Amino acid sequence: MSTNVVSVLNDLIETSKDGEKGFLKAAEETRDASLKLLFQDRAQACTTGARELQEIVQRLGGTPETGGSVAGALHRGWVDVKSAVTGHGDHAILAECERGEDSAKKNYREALDKDLPADVRAVVERQYQGVLENHDRIRDLRDQHAAAKS
Incomplete structure (x- = not known):
């Protein structure tokens, strides 16, 4: 069983690393100081989550x-292309971050469908709640930026 658990956790580590890199890229691209801080904070949270999972593995x-x-690398590359085309608009950056969080939600849901030991499941559940909060916060900011554009 532990090999399967290790595989599941390694998939979530990749997801966390993708989030870290994606949020750092978003922080570089935005000109909005509050979004830059938010993206840097979210990148740090992804780093912490990945480390926690690495320790369990x-x-x-x-x-x-x-x-x-x-x-994840392809997604970040797509963010680069889209940013170049849209002139680094914060709405576009937030939309891409939300798309990344959609992927993270899916990966965590799939992990929670697996047979995990109770202590591991508790960590994955807690991290999943963080992903949900990230997603909703990014979505709400994206909607605010969309409203501001129109």
Whole structure:
């Protein structure tokens, strides 16, 4: 069972690393000081979450992931292209961040469908709640920026 648990956790580590890199990229792209701080804070939260999962993988005797996924790299590349086309608009950046959080929500939901030990499940559940809060906060900000544009 622990090999499967390690695999599930390594997938979530990749998800967290993707979030970290995506939020750092968003912080670079925005000109809004409050969004920059928010994105930097969210990147730090992703870093902390990844470290926590890496420690569990090591405790289980596995080798923890250290990087993000290919899909995450492609997503960040798409953010670059879209930012160049839209002139780094905050609405577009927030929309991309929300899309990234949609992916994280899906990955965490799938992990919670797996057979995880109770202590591991508790950590994944807590992190999933953080992903949901991130998503909703980013979505609300995206909607505010959309309203401001019109």
